[in-house]
Amino acid sequence: MSNAPSERTGTGNGGSRRKFPDWVVIATLGCGGIAVSLEKTAVVPLLPEYPRIFGVTSDDVSWLVTVTLLTAAVATPIVSKLADMFGKKRMLLIAMAMMVVGAFTASVGGTFFWALVGRALQGFAGAVIPVGISILRDALPQQKIAGAVSLMSASFGIGSALGLPLSGFIYENLGWQATFWVVGLIAVVIFAAVVVFVPESRVRTPGRFDYEGALLLSGAMTALLLAISKGGVWGWTSDAILGLFAAAAVLLAFWFPLELRKGQPLVDLRTSARRPVLLTNAATVLVGFSMYANMLVTTQQLQLSKESGFGFGLSVLVAGLTMIPAGLAMVAAAPLSAFVTNTFGAKSTMVLGCAVMAAGYMSRVVLVHTVTGIIIGAVIISVGTAVAMAAMPTLIMSNVPLTDTAAANGVNTLLRSVGTSTCSAAVATILVSITIRVDGTVFPGVDAFRAIFAMAGCAALLATGISCFIPRSVRREATHPALHAEPGQVQPPPVDAKQEIMVTGTLLADDGRTPVPGGVVLATDRRGQQVDWDRADDRGRYAVVLPGDGQYLLIATQHQWRPVSETLTFPGVPHSHDIRFKARLTLTGKITHDNRPVDGALVVLVRPSEGETVAVHSDNAGNYELPLPRPGTYILTVVEPDGATSHTRRVILPAPNTLIDVELGTAPPTTGLRI
The missing domain is CATH 2.60.40.1120 (Carboxypeptidase-like, regulatory domain)
Structure with a gap:
């Protein structure tokens, strides 16, 4: 945060650059999300083939999935925080560039080692979706945000559904290297589109990056996710797994108090502990767990040999094609989630999505004997997933400072990864625990699939219950003063205009010179509705984003000083405004x-x-x-x-x-x- 005079953010047009239609920005960022999910799923259908291709063991091949997960766990919160500080578009391009480099590294290298290096670099793409969603909030008018965020959130499932048949088709016709370079070429095209069409936001949080917090969190999440991912292979009670869990616990024990002491932490734990954010993140872990069972098990169920008595023996390509209706359903669900969010609020969207997921899994427990029944169950779950995932970033962004939206979305995405990783480990354990033997061949039993669906359904039900307790959020972007103008007063701006104002300054003691750290600044419109808030850093610096010209009330509080309030009217006052406390408590x-x-x-x-x-x-x-x-x-x-x-x-x-x-x-x- 800087005391230098700020400008009107002009997030809708990126400054003096040409303004492109909103649908172009939405389509570009949505395609970016699809490319990320394509990259994540492209290797999955070929995992059984890689041991023969590279001459390695199946356990070695599993690292192609694990290394991407670990890199994403490290990169997502860091890249997202840097996006808030140094520019969302800039960090989005860096993340996508790493995905492109990783794709061609894996393809051109031609060996297992270079494939592993390439997959590690591709993990940086995990930040594309949370950063992209934050760009949508900054770039679009209020009435278009919910629909755009819904589509961006659904892009994860859309790409996953398309990635399975696409990778099988590419492998059969062009070879395994093409599964990497084709995705790389798609990413290159989207990278160029981002450069041309996506505006850079001026909403920034300048300051010192939390290197210590990033190092500790990276170590903790690497140890935790590695233990979860490899527990089934190395043994849950093995020294290596227990050591990893212990290392994660120790690192987090150091990380939490460190973040609480810092004025500019990597993750603002005080904000994360606010009830709306805390409950949303808790539900996110469960939604991530629940949704991944559908993606992970459906194709396995369809590819299972007919000798098992309930399998269908479909090929990789055909099994992948059966997931396309689920991907299309997620696209179709985006307008539904936007309508519910705009009409009833993001909380209602979250509850609805989780409940639909639970209902879908109930159907999957029963519908296990026909391909049609499996597809219907997968479609229902995909619709619920799209609706629930659309609500998560909206709930997060409505309850954190507008200068920290990318970082908060990054943490939410990381927690969703924790849920998916835990689900993967649980599914693997159930599939090897509940088996049947047919003519000497061991297959997962039908009860294994039912147990997985029941487990995922319970997670969705629990997420539904938690979501019911999320407080309704304040829709801050809708409080532009002109939207409430009386006849004869300032008229509303055009729907495509988004001329936000960022006000920065320092909280000062009564002497007018000494900074007061750790205070909170709340901004409300003239109706008393909150439009933004911020927690001052170690130097007392704050930044709040206002919807546009008009009259606002700034309320500052700090535990050692009596609260103060000031009224600001724009235009008419500088955008750099210090707040002075008058009496110490x-x-x-x-x-x-x-x-x-x-x-x-x-x-x-x-x-x-x-x-x-x-x-x-x-x-x-x-x-x-x-x-x-x-x-x-x-x-x-x-x-x-x-x-x-x-x-x-x-x-x-x-x-x-x-x-x-x-x-x-x-x-x-x-x-x-x-x-």
Whole structure:
């Protein structure tokens, strides 16, 4: 965040660049999401063939999937955070460039090693969807955001559905290298389209990147996902898996307090702990778990040999083709999710999507004996998945600062990956645990598939229940002052205009010079509806994004200062605006002995967990005053001037009582409320 004067963001036209129709931007970013999911699924149908192609074991080949997952887990939160800081379009292009380089590295290298390197580079593409969604929020007018986000979210499933038959067709006609370079060529075309058609947002969060937090989180997520992915192969109780789980726990134990101390963390845990964000992310893990079972098991079920008694013996290509209706259903569901979001809110969209997923899995438990029944169940689940996934970024972006949307979406995407990885491990365990033997050949039993569908359905039901408790979000973008103009006043802007204003500044102490870190700035429109908010960094710097010209109220609060508010009217005031606190909050009280004031008593406030100590002496009227410290548990000790009598009590701050009177040597202390 910078104190330099800010400009009207002009996110709809990217500054002075030519403005392209909104549908071109939506189509370009949506195709980017499809390319990412194509890259993820292109290798899946060929996993049984790679041991013969490369001359390696099946366990070695599994690294082609695992390494991409691990790279994405590391890259997605980092690239997303950098997008908020240095430009969303810029980081989107970098992520796509890595995908292109990875595709041609794997193709041209021709060996298993280079295929592994290429797949690792392709993992950077995991950030394309969360960053792309954040660009849509910045670039489009409010009425088009829900539909565009729905399509972008559905692109993951669309590409997955198309990737299975496409990779089989390419392999049969052009060879295994083509499965990489064809996807690479598609990515090159989309890269060029992004350069030409997608505007760069001016909504930025400048500042110092959290290198320490990125390093710890990367290590923790690598250890966690590697343990989940390889648990079934290496053994869940093996030393390697237990060591990885322990390493993840230790790294997270260091990471959490580090992020809480930083003013500009990689992941704002205080924001993540807000009820709407926390519940959305919790439901996201379950949705990721539930949706992946449909993608992972359906083609396996259709390709299973007829000798099993319930398999259909379809080829890789034909089994992949059966997934196309599910992909098309996700496209068709995008307008539905947009309608529900615009009419009833993103919470209702989330609940509906999760409930439809649960219903789809109930049908799949029963419909296991016909191809038509399997396709119908897969389509129902895909519709629910598209609707639920469309709601997630909308819920996240409605409850985080507008300068942190890419980072918050990146964390949400990472948690979805945790869900899909856990599902993959659970599915593999069930398929090898519930088997049948036919003429000496072992096949997964039909009850294994039913158990998987029942498990995924329970996850969807639990996600539905959690989603019901998500508070309804404030639709901040709809609060442009001109939208509520009275007759004769400023008229609404054209629907394609999005001229946001970013206001930056510093929270200052009453001396007008000392920065106040850790405060929160809330911006509301003239109707009192929240339009944005931000948490100041270590230097007291903040940035809020306003919908456009008009009158706004800025409310600043910090635990050591009395809240202040100021009214700003645009145009008419600079876009760089410092906020000055006027009165410090204090912890006060009176020291008495036998109802007589004690002059010169020592009052000590200690925070045992960190050794912080502050001390003052009472005046001749027995009164004392301490600066109100940051929240926590403290020990308040009072010692008489002669040192003969003392009193100690535990104090939890912040608390409604900022007046603590202490009576030494007789009755228990009394407390009162005085602010």
